[in-house]
Amino acid sequence: MRRRTIRAALASAAALVVLTACSTDDSLDEPDAVDSAATEGGEATPTEETEASEEFFVQADFDSQDEQRSATFEGDEAEPWLQYIDGEMTDTSEFESEGGGKKACFANASISNPWRQTGWITMNQQLEVMIENGVLSEMETRDAQDDDNTQLADIDYFISEGNCDAFIISPNSTAALTPAVERACETGKPVVVFDRGVQTDCATTFIHPIGGYAWGIDTANFLVENLEEGDKVVALRILPGVDVLETRWAAAEKIFEENGIDAVDYFTGADPTEIKKIISDELVQGDVQGVWMDAGDGAVAAIEAFEDAGVDYPVMTGEDEMSFLRKWEETGLTGLAPVYSNFQWRTPLLALEKIFAGEEVPAEWVLPQVPITEDERADFLAANDGMPDGHYAKFGGEDLPGYPQVWQDRVIP
């Protein structure tokens, strides 16, 4: 983001055009999480098509994720980070190795939002376990700071000089990182991709929660159930053009339209100042009955805007971030906390353990993604008592060493 701003600055001392430049400025304070609904099934699918039609809505993906919301997950419910939907499995017998002490190389997109930071902490604690039990000797991590080019260079460095036994890649963006992932695959070593996807199925496994459509369906259905036809919903979106955020909104928008909900969407850049302004302006325009968010970062600012204007709380969907859960309880508003399962940050390392043991792993490892309802809220608040505001309730690290202190201190490794 900074780099863009600078370029804009240099280009225009007059600073005018720049204003637009910075308000449209995208990406780098990246949203939560981006999976790859567009690459569902690992196929190199419709990104081009969808962008060409300027529609991020693919009915088939919508339907399949809608089904997955109620799918049966294999594995122990107490360990959702190991659960998966039954499907094609990858044979990993070629990677079976007795020795242990492998070196993992992790190319991370960024840790620039609270969701990624929480997951990163959890991953490091999982790593401790892996080193202790001898599966891994170390993990070398490179943080691309939300930059495609940096991440391409990181992966190429790992391939040529990293001396890696396995690659873990959390791609920054779908299309740009595809060739680098393919190069990693060509080394013949295991490649684990998680969170956002790429347009190749060469990876040993691709780990992600159900996806953006599921998020949109859960949240929009909740609002529709709790609102009347004709009610106004303000949709707060972090930024345009990121497929998974777009699919969250695409699914929700469709459902709002079908049910006669008057929804208006805004881009906020997750900036609480923007969020507050948007809500204040909307409240001056007329009543707002609902708030929909494509990520919970900034939910508190949205709620505060209603308080400041002295009007009733809206029906609202946020995320399982502690700040929202706490404000939700404090205000007693009608709400839902959709979840983009943060515990997926454990799964890549556990997948490596399986791979080096020669156990088969799902080719596409779809993790459960279950929203937190009002009834469950108290349990999650109690379970995460003392955690900082940026912590995510479904972080799934309760059985790891250092719990709860490490997450409470929230020192970024």
Add this chain to the structure above:
Amino acid sequence: MRNPTAPLQTGRRAPLPERQGSAAARVGAGAATPGGAVFVLVAVLVVAIIVANPNFGDPGALIRFAGRTAPIAIAAMGQYFVIVSGEFDLSMGAVVTTQVVMAGNLIGQDESRIAPVMALMLLVGTAIGVVNGLVTTLLKVPSFIVTLGMMLALSGLVRYLTGGAATGNPVDAFRQIGRGGIEDVPVVDIIPYPLIILTVLAVLAVLLMRRPYGRSLIAAGDNPEAAHLSGVSLWWLKTRAFVLSSLAATIAGIILVGYAGVHPSVGQGYEFTAITAVVLGGVLLGGGRGWVLSAAAGAFSLELLFVLLTSLGVPSTWRDTVQGLIIIVAVAAASRAWQVGRRPRRTAQAPHPEPTASSTPTPDPGTTTGEK
């Protein structure tokens, strides 16, 4: 007359009367300058928004709007000092972000830390301004580059401290500065504290611009050489302008922590919003012309413009484009007005000059907007 630029002009024409025309005529003439026209623009926008959305005319809604625009107006006034002296401060947004993050991390939930941390914030703000100013003036590095570097340095620091994500909000008592107000006021319901802070700072800024410091600052922006020859210490003058700018950013930061909460994106793009507001306020980029309150009015007109777009239901995907176009047009009009507005007046004044042998010449009409 304390304006040091005046002597330069006396050779070209006879002294002018100190006041021309009635008060109403002078207000009218002022409104025709870019620095005055922005007030007309504010009024037009307010009316337009009320037409589009009558609820906005509610005094309570208006005052809340004014309250939330206060930090931008404060930043614009800070930026004005730097721009009118012929420099830029691009570090402003990063200063806001740094202060917001500092407040979040250092105050936490401990009320007793509010005062010391605020003192520290002001100190940090001053230090940033001093560095910007001294490197610009003494090392002769263009302010564009210096403040750009400062912006990057501070952004890196924030990124290091936060990892780029939000931390918890500080204690509510501190956030009241930006979020609260005097309540149960008749008619308007609430007078937000940020609006009170803005008013106090605006009065102080006007007073400062009427003092020798303000006059010298405009002179330095208009013609640094002449200002230097007339005995002005340019480095100290401009350094103080940079300090005022980063202090304004600090105060905006304190207000924004209250208004919005702690997030590394708070303050992002503030430098451009402030510069745009200053330019919309008719202040000449490059310095030497403009009124400090016009900069604040520029901030208000900019925010009103955004509200108008919302009221008209412009889809979110188009909003930025529309904003960009309107701003380019507005600023192009303003900068032309400085040229066009000046030329005829000069020729028109030429026939006049016989009159009233006042010994105190008034400066060029362009600069007088700063002294009404």
